Amino acid sequence: MFKRILLAGFWLSVSSGCGFITISKSGGSAERYADYREDLSTTRKSFDALPTTVETVRKTGAAVAPVDDDLAIANQNYIKTNESENFFSGFTILVYSGVDREEAFKTRNDLYSAHKEITTFMQYQQPRYLVKVGRYINRIEALAWYEKIKVDFPSARIIQDRFERNLPEQPQDTLENAQEQD
Numbered sequence: 001m002f003k004r005i006l007l008a009g010f011w012l013s014v015s016s017g018c019g020f021i022t023i024s025k026s027g028g029s030a031e032r033y034a035d036y037r038e039d040l041s042t043t044r045k046s047f048d049a050l051p052t053t054v055e056t057v058r059k060t061g062a063a064v065a066p067v068d069d070d071l072a073i074a075n076q077n078y079i080k081t082n083e084s085e086n087f088f089s090g091f092t093i094l095v096y097s098g099v100d101r102e103e104a105f106k107t108r109n110d111l112y113s114a115h116k117e118i119t120t121f122m123q124y125q126q127p128r129y130l131v132k133v134g135r136y137i138n139r140i141e142a143l144a145w146y147e148k149i150k151v152d153f154p155s156a157r158i159i160q161d162r163f164e165r166n167l168p169e170q171p172q173d174t175l176e177n178a179q180e181q182d
Helices: 002-017 053-060 067-084 101-114 139-152 175-181
Strands: 087-098 120-125 128-136 157-164
Touching: 087 101, 087 139, 101 120, 101 128, 101 139, 128 139, 128 157, 139 157
Parallel strands: none
Antiparallel strands: 087 128, 087 157, 120 128
């Protein structure tokens, strides 16, 4: 019984809601508001006129210092800040990243064989080995070597990295050194 009443109530609400709705306009035509005026000047915030640069210099009597001096000081401060940091951000070419130690050494040796003129770096960040090539300030510098390496190592990619500014001199890796470390 309850279901029938509920169903009947639902049917009535649906059937009555499907009728046409007539909307009547209230108000009138635009001519009715043609004479309307409102003064908002009392509520608006007003500001004094801005002085020109020449007037300000004449009133204060101060000379205008060139921007170049301030820019030179800012550049010197920036250089000093960068020199005090031990690291700098840049880009490198990641040739291999994986957990297989033998594959990492094989990739490094293949890189030495294919491109003897480049220096490779091998890092171990637990649990993975990374074989990287080069230290570049911006991505455009890395693109030249990336295009050469990409031919032999299609999974290579350019990544952002942080480098130590002044690394102690280490003997440059050669193919013989790489084979001895295996």
